[in-house]
Amino acid sequence: MSDENRRIATDMIYRLDDKPPAFQAFLAALQHMMAIFIGIITPPLIIGGALDLPPDLKAYIISMALFVSGIATFIQVKKIGPVGSGLLSIQGTSFTFLSLSIGIGLSVKAAGGTPEQALGTIFGVCIIASPVEMIFSRFIPFLKKIITPLVSGIVVTLIGMSLIKVGITDVGGGQWLLDNKPEFFGSGTNLLLAGIVLIIIVILNRSTNKWIRMSAVVIGLVVGYIIAAFMGLVNFNNISTMKFITAPIPFRFGFHISWGHVIPMALLYLITTVESIGDLTATSMISGEPIEGDKYFKRISGGVLGDGINSALAGVFNSFPNTTFSQNNGVIQMTGVASRYVGFWIAGLLVLFGLFPVVGGLFSVIPNSVLGGATIIMFGTVAASGIRIISSSIINRRGVLIMAISFGLGLGVAFVPQILSKAPSIVQQIFGSAITTGGLSAIFLNIVLPRSLSKQDLGHEPYEGEAAK
Structure with missing residues (x-):
């Protein structure tokens, strides 16, 4: 372990293999849920709206997105054989596939297909192309000179910087408000709610009490939620219309393939592989684990393989491709909890919310500005983690x-x-x-780019190993 990672490890309350008490693990899991819930349900919401799906189908694919994310998270955290990273790496519905999925669905409907056939085709193409990521994962251990800390750090930094746009949009009231009612975007009410949440999280995170520090994000969000409810900004009517329970049915919409979309889908799987490498590197870094060497590359290989298998599993259970969620790295940093056992709690909660959509509905009505107050700082820490990785080289x-x-x-x-x-x-x-x-x-x-060994390029006298390269 590098000196930098040792320093990070000492800042952790619970490291990777530590087992926190049940209540503390639940609190940490709840904060991860706060960070990822909207991200998981947003892609099916957008796709359902774009394809003009009836309410019952839209509700079903939202439930399946949560259910599959729970199963996928368990596989990723547990590490079953070569599958999974074994890190506290959370899986969720990927935004990378959003545009192509909508395109596939619209093309099926334009050809006279039903909404069910459109969904079955999207999921079929996702399943057919998913082996691309699985195959690529097997070559990662041989790419040590390509996937260096510099490269990984750049990707992680870009991930954080890209997410900041999402966070600041939520601070202003959310993308829907920006697109449809721009006069209300960035209103004093939204900025006030986001500011309250942000200030509470910062103050509580600086506490020396580990219970308070671990609960900083969830306390900030709950306080913001309550204030927003008293201001009449929380619409509970959406919860009352949801079904009490839903059941996962494999291939509910059949299995169809649009061969013209297979190659574009395969390319997107290659793209998400690069993103996953960055996410997993950030998770390893923040957890105080190695970001180079055989152990690191074995974890990356398992994580990317897990991404591919989980995406295929998602297609089977009527959901969209899964990938590692980078925002959870911010939660690990904020709470000081990197224990893999927290991942089992997260997986269980996701499955529960998938089976009982009414329970998950409580999360879905949190105002965007309240979420933004928490996510803006979390996403910023992801970018900071990338800079930290770059500085290690x-x-x-x-x-x-x-x-x-x-x-x-x-x-x-x-x-x-x-x-x-x-x-x-x-x-x-x-x-x-x-x-x-x-x-x-x-x-x-x-x-x-050629690797120069001059003193000016290296910033020091060439090491013996460098001179021999």
Whole structure:
């Protein structure tokens, strides 16, 4: 373990293999749930709306997204054979596949297909393409010179920076408000609620009492929730219309394939592999675990393999591809709890909410501004973790060049997405993400740029091992 990771480990209340008391583990799990719940249910909500699904189908795919995320999280945390990272790595519905999934569904409906056939085709294509990620996971141990801490750090930093846009949008009231009622976006009420939550979390997180520190996020959100309810900003009517229980039915919508969408879907699985490597590296770093060496690469391989298998499992149970959730790294950092046993609690809660949608409905009505007050600081810590990973390697002229180009291109497409407006739609889907463009740029440059051994480039006299390379 590096000196930096040892320092981080000492800042943890519970490390990876520690087993917290049940109530403390439940509190930590609850805070993870607060961070991921909206992220898990948002993709099926958006896809259901875009495909104009009837309310019962929309409710069902939302429930299945939660149910599958719970099963996938258990597999990832438990590590069954070679499958899973064994870290406190939470799985959830991936936003990467959102646009393509909508495109597949709309093409089926345009050809006269039913909503059920549209869903069955989306899930079928997801299943067929998922082996791409599984196969790629087997080659990760041989890519040590490509997936370096510098590359991983760049990807993690871009992940955090990309999420900050989501967090600040929630602070203002959420994307729906921004798109449909911009006059209310960023109102004093929304900023006040977000500010209250943020201040409470910061104050409680600085406490020396581990119980208070572990509960900082959930206390901040609960206080914000209660204040918003008294202000009449929480709509409980949505909960009363939900079914009490729903059952997972494999291949409920059949199994259909649109072969023209298989290759684009396969490319997206490669993209999410890069993102998962960054997420898992951040989790390992924050948990005080290695971010290089055989143990690290074995965990990354297992995690990426778990992503692929879990995405195939998601298709079987009528949900969309799963991936590791980066926002949970912020929760680990904030609570000081990196124990894998917390993951079992999270998995159980996700399955429970999937089977009993009314229970999960309590989370779904939390105002965006309340969530934003918590997520803005969590997402910021993800970006900070990426910077910390980068700083663990020697930054010479070559490293600076890789960072400059990767950040420039990655953030460039995020700030000015119109740069790709003349490109084919598949190019827009692949390179429209800051994480993808920046991450792939970092990998490519790390391969093609020569490694100089001059004193000026290294920043020190060449080590014996470096001189021999």
